[in-house]
Structure formats: C-alpha cells, structure tokens
C-alpha cells in the first residue's frame with residue numbers, strides 16, 4: 379500500500395467560538411425552544427440499510443446539518459459481515475442511534491459485534507459508542523485523544539441542537555488503540571490507514587476482501603465539507619494518497635457510495651477553491667459579514683449545505699487570518 383500514514387498527531391481543542399457558532403446556527407435554523415409536533419411520542423431512528431455488495435451495507439446519513447428534526451443522523455455508517463462477527467464503521471450521533479444500529483447489525487448478519495471503528499472524533503460519527511462494548515471500539519490514538527479533549531464541548535452543542543434525541547447519551551472513548559496492523563476477521567481483512575486533514579486524526583479503512591475504501595470525512599460527496607478542525611494542506615495530501623489506493627468503491631463520510639473518483643475530485647475542488655476565496659476577501663479588507671455574503675462558484679449550486687459550510691469556514695478562518703496578520707503586541711499566545 380503506497381498510502382502515506384500518520385499514526386501520531388495531537389488533537390486541537392474545540393474552541394468556545396465553535397460551540398457558540400454551532401449553537402447560534404441551531405438557533406438561526408429555528409430549532410431552539412420551539413414546540414415540535416409529536417414530542418410526547420418516543421423518538422425513534424428509522425435506520426435503512428442499503429446493500430452495497432454481499433456482506434456490506436451502508437446506513438446513509440441525511441445530507442443536512444444536525445437539527446432537532448433529524449436527530450443528528452447525518453453521517454454514513456457501514457456494517458460489514460465476517461466470520462468473526464459484524465463490523466461497524468462509526469456509530470452515529472446518540473445512544474439511541476447506537477442502539478438502533480446494534481440491533482440492525484444483528485438482524486443483517488445474525489452475529490454479535492466483533493469490532494466497531496471510530497473514523498474521527500466528530501459527534502455525528504461517534505456519539506453512538508455507548509451501545510457497544512468499549513473494548514470492541516477501536517480508533518487511532520489521535521482520534522481517542524481528540525474525543526477526550528472535545529467530547530464534553532461537543533456534547534453540550536449536541537444536546538442544545540438535537541434536544542431529546544440525545545437523552546442519556548454519554549461520551550464513550552474507544553477502549554482499543556488501533557495500530558497499523560491489518561485486522562483479520564477470518565474471511566475479511568481490513569487495513570487501517572491513519573491520515574489527517576479533516577481533523578488531526580482521520581481513520582480510513584481499506585477492505586482487502588471487497589476492495590471497498592471507507593474514507594470517513596476525508597471525502598464528502600454532493601455535500602459541502604466541514605472544515606472547523608481542518609488542516610487544508612494535510613487534507614489535500616490525504617486526498618492524493620487516497621486517490622493512489624486502487625479501490626472498487628469509495629464510501630464517503632457524507633454522500634453516496636460510488637465506484638468513481640467524484641467524491642475525491644469534489645472534495646479537492648472545494649478545498650482548492652473555497653479557502654482561497656475567503657483569503658482573497660480578507661486581503662481585500664472585507665469584514666466577516668461581507669465575506670459570508672460573497673457569491674459562491676456556480677459549480678457549488680448542486681452541493682448541499684454549500685452556503686452553510688461556507689459561512690462556517692469564514693467564521694473560523696477569519697480569526698486565524700487576523701491572528702496571522704496582526705500578531706498580539708504583548709507577545710502572549712493567540
């Protein structure tokens with residue numbers, strides 16, 4: 379495997395600004411404090427498994443932001459069958475989701491869970507961990523560190539945004555530190571690849587048996603990438619490495635699973651277009667409000683949440699650009 383891997387890496391803290399922005403975005407979307415129909419009825423995720431090939435299913439996330447309507451079920455989840463048991467890639471946004479997922483995996487495979495992976499520390503991917511045995515949940519050390527640092531901040535934001543769906547959800551960190559070795563499940567072998575860029579630690583899984591590549595949030599398709607914890611240059615390198623892995627099908631973190639390079643191309647195009655657009659706005663002297671109102675390139679019009687993610691990116695990139703341009707005169711850390 380030619381892909382360059384990175385099993386080290388620290389984890390940045392979720393900034394107060396990001397928590398506040400998530401909360402403000404939820405309030406702006408009208409989800410705060412509004413009475414919702416059917417609230418008295420118990421909430422239930424209606425998980426649908428899409429069969430991708432024999433022994434591999436995807437539970438597709440909705441191409442939306444996290445809301446009180448969708449309960450945070452926006453990320454793709456994969457279920458794989460193996461001799462050793464079922465294998466689950468990411469666990470969704472809440473305890474309730476995780477429990478529904480565990481049940482679905484049991485129905486599909488008829489076997490207990492052998493392994494659960496967390497691809498990165500974002501809550502829509504890992505807050506369902508509680509439904510699984512902790513020692514079966516595996517992730518690179520960087521993912522575990524990131525969740526340890528940011529979990530409670532994410533939890534506050536998730537309870538605020540998704541409300542009742544989150545009831546009883548605790549942050550559970552993976553109990554198994556994943557190393558570079560291939561994971562052998564008898565009739566299925568998964569190769570873990572440690573990358574970064576979307577966050578400080580992004581796990582990719584390559585199924586040597588099927589040729590399927592589970593890219594996590596390093597790849598978004600028909601949905602704008604989220605960048606609050608991103609290192610854009612590292613992300614572009616990771617995309618180039620992913621492109622070098624001969625695979626039969628790519629399963630992105632968000633968007634349809636396809637047997638082409640559309641997800642890789644589209645994510646790369648976003649990263650090569652949007653951050654420079656924001657830098658140009660900053661260099662021209664536009665303020666944050668003016669920058670968020672800029673027109674987006676025509677090709678983004680078919681991409682879900684393009685405007686929403688653009689605004690988020692402006693909101694976290696501008697302070698960084700300001701810090702670079704105007705260093706503090708007292709010499710204190712930014």
Ligand SMILES: [Zn+2]
Nearest residue numbers: 498500595604
């Ligand atoms: Zn993510």
